[in-house]
Amino acid sequence: MNQEIKFYKYQGCGNDFILIDDRQNSITLTTGQIEKLCDRRFGIGADGLMLLRSKEGYDFQMVYYNADGNESTMCGNGGRCITRFASDLGITFPKYNFLAIDGPHDATIEANGIVNLKMIDVHQVASFPGFKFLNTGSPHVVMPVTDILNIDVYNKGKEIRYSDTFTPGGTNVNFTEVTDNNTIFVRTYERGVEDETLSCGTGVTACALMQADLSNNAEPQTVNVKTRGGNLKVMFTAENEQTFSNIWLCGPAEKVFEGNIQIQGL
Numbered sequence: 001m002n003q004e005i006k007f008y009k010y011q012g013c014g015n016d017f018i019l020i021d022d023r024q025n026s027i028t029l030t031t032g033q034i035e036k037l038c039d040r041r042f043g044i045g046a047d048g049l050m051l052l053r054s055k056e057g058y059d060f061q062m063v064y065y066n067a068d069g070n071e072s073t074m075c076g077n078g079g080r081c082i083t084r085f086a087s088d089l090g091i092t093f094p095k096y097n098f099l100a101i102d103g104p105h106d107a108t109i110e111a112n113g114i115v116n117l118k119m120i121d122v123h124q125v126a127s128f129p130g131f132k133f134l135n136t137g138s139p140h141v142v143m144p145v146t147d148i149l150n151i152d153v154y155n156k157g158k159e160i161r162y163s164d165t166f167t168p169g170g171t172n173v174n175f176t177e178v179t180d181n182n183t184i185f186v187r188t189y190e191r192g193v194e195d196e197t198l199s200c201g202t203g204v205t206a207c208a209l210m211q212a213d214l215s216n217n218a219e220p221q222t223v224n225v226k227t228r229g230g231n232l233k234v235m236f237t238a239e240n241e242q243t244f245s246n247i248w249l250c251g252p253a254e255k256v257f258e259g260n261i262q263i264q265g266l
Contacts, residue, residue, distance in 0.1 A: 002262045002263065003263055004261065004262055004263075005020065005027070005260065005261060005262075005263050006020070006021065006258070006259075006260055007019065007020055007037075007044060007258065007259060007260070007261055008020070008021075008085060008088075008255060008257075008258045009044065009046065009255070009256040009257050009258065010081040010082075010084060010085055010253060010254065010255050010256060011081070011253070011254065011256055012077035012078075012080050012081050012115070012199065012201070012230075012252060012253040012254075013077060013198065013199035013227055013229035013230035013232060013251055013252065014197070014198025014228065014229020014230060015047055015075075015077035015078070015081075015197055015198060015199040015200060015201065016046050016047055016256070017046050017047060017048050017050055017075075017077075017078055017081050017082075018037055018038065018046045018048075018049040018050070019050050019052065019081065019082060019085045020049070020050070020052070021085075021089060022051040022052060022053050022063075023052065023054045023060070024054075025053050025054055027051060029049075029065075029263075030069070031068075031069035031070060032069060033069070033263055033264070034049050034065045034069040035068055035069035037049060037261070038067040038069075039067075044259075047066075047067055047190070047193050047197050048064060048065055048066050048067055048072070048075060048078060048192070048193075049064075049065045049067075050062055050064050050065070050075075050078055050081070050082050050085075051063040052082055052085060052086060052089070055098075055099050058097055058098050058099045058104070059091060059096050059097055060082075060086055060091060060096075060098045060099075061098060061099045061100075062078070062079060062082050062099070062100045062101075062105075063101075064078050064100070066190075066191075066192025066193060067192060067193045067194075068192050068193070068194065070192060072101075072138070072192050073102065073137060073138040073139070074100050074101055074102040074120070074136075074137025074138050074202055075137075075201060075202065076117060076119065076136070076137065076200070076201020076202040076203075076204070076205055076249045077199055077200065077201035077249075077251075078201070079098075079100060079105055079107065079117045079201065079249075080107070080115040080117045080201065080249065080251065080253040081115075081253045082098070083096055083098070083107040083109065083115050083117065083253070084109065084115055084253040084254065084255070085255075086098075087109055088255060094108070095107070095108050096108070100137075102120050102137040103120060105117060105118055105119070106118040113252055113253075113254065114250055114251060114252060115250070115251065115252070115253045116248050116249070116250045117201070117248065117249045117250075118246075118247065118248055119136055119137060119202070119205055119247040119249055120136065120137050120247070121243070121244065121245045121246075121247065122134055122135065122209060122242075122243065122244040122247070123242065123243050124242055125209075125210075125241065125242050128165070130143060131143040131160075132210055133171070134209070134210075136202045136203075136205045136206045136209070136247070137202050137205075138172055138202040138203075139166070139169070139170075139171040139172060140171065140172045140173075140174055140202060140203050140206035140207075141160055141166075141171050141172070141173045142174050142176060142206050142207050142210045143160075143173065143174065143176065144177065145175045145176065145177055146177060147177075148176070148177040148185050148187060151175050153173075153175060153187045153188075153189050153196040154189065154195060156173070156175070157173040157175075157188075157189020157196065158189060158194070160173045160189075161189060161191050171191065172188060172189065172190050172191055172200065172203055173188065173189040174186055174188045174189075174203040174204075174206060174207050175187045175188075176207040176210070178211070179226065182222070182223065183223070183224040183225070183226060184207055184208065184211055184223060184224075184225055184226070185225075185226045185227075186200075186203060186204050186207045186225055186226070186227055187227070187228065188200035188203040188204075190203070196228075197229075198227060198228045198229030199227040199228070199229040199230060199232070200227075201232070201251075204225045204227065204232050204234060204249065205234050205247060205249050207225065208223035208225055208234035208236070209234070209236060209238070209244050209247070211223050212236070212238035212241075212244070213238070214238055214240065214241055216238075217237070217238050217239055217240065219237075220235055220236065220237050220246065221235070221236055221237070221238060222234070222235045230251065230252065231251065232249065232250065232251035233249075234247065234248070234249055235247070235248045235250065236248070
C-alpha cells in the first residue's frame with residue numbers, strides 16, 4: 001500500500017536533510033524506505049532524514065537517520081536545520097530545548113538567520129599517530145593535512161573509517177588545515193553517507209576544539225571554519241587538552257523546498 005507523505009528539504013552549509021513533521025509520533029519508516037528517499041537519483045536526495053516528534057518535557061525530539069537508512073548518532077548541522085524547521089512550523093521560543101540521541105540540546109535563532117546549537121561537552125581526546133579521536137555527539141578522527149583541496153577524502157577517509165582501530169561501529173574522518181590564526185578548512189568523510197559531504201557539524205566541532213589555545217583556558221574561544229559548503233563558527237571553553245565545555249556550533253540553515261511523495265508500503 002502506498003501513502004503520500006509531506007516532506008521538507010533543508011540544508012546547512014550544503015549538508016542537506018529531509019525533514020518530516022511527525023508531532024503525532026505516528027510515522028514509522030523502514031531502513032529501505034529511508035535509504036530510497038535519500039537516494040539522489042531514485043528519491044528526494046539527502047545526506048540524512050529527520051523526524052520532528054513530540055516529547056514531554058522538551059520543545060520537540062529529533063530522530064535522525066543517515067542516508068543508508070540506519071538511525072545514527074548526533075548530527076550537528078541536522079540539529080541546526082531541525083531547529084529552523086521547528087520555527088517554520090510555528091514552534092517558536094527565544095531558546096529551544098530539544099532531545100536528540102546524545103541528550104538534550106539548546107538552540108537559538110538570530111535575526112539574520114544564523115542558528116546556534118549547543119553541543120555536548122567533550123571529556124576525552126585520544127591520540128594516535130597522525131591524528132586525534134574524540135566524540136562530539138558522533139565519533140570523529142581529526143587529521144591535520146596540507147594542501148587540503150587536493151586530499152583524496154573519499155579513499156583516505158574510507159580506509160580509516162573501516163580500519164580495525166574503529167571496528168565495529170567505524171568513525172567519521174575529518175581532514176583539517178589551518179588557513180590563518182583563527183580559521184581552519186575542514187573536509188569530512190561521513191559514515192552512513194559513505195562519501196564526502198559538503199559540511200559536517202559534529203566534525204567541524206571536533207576540528208575546532210583541536211585548535212584550542214590551551215594557555216587561555218579561562219576565556220571562551222572562537223574558531224572560524226570553512227567547508228566546501230559554506231562557513232561555520234564554533235565557540236567553546238577549553239578547560240584542558242581533554243575537556244571542553246559550553247560548545248556552540250553556529251551557522252546558516254534554510255529551507256530549500258517542500259513537497260509530497262508516495263512511499264511504498266507505509
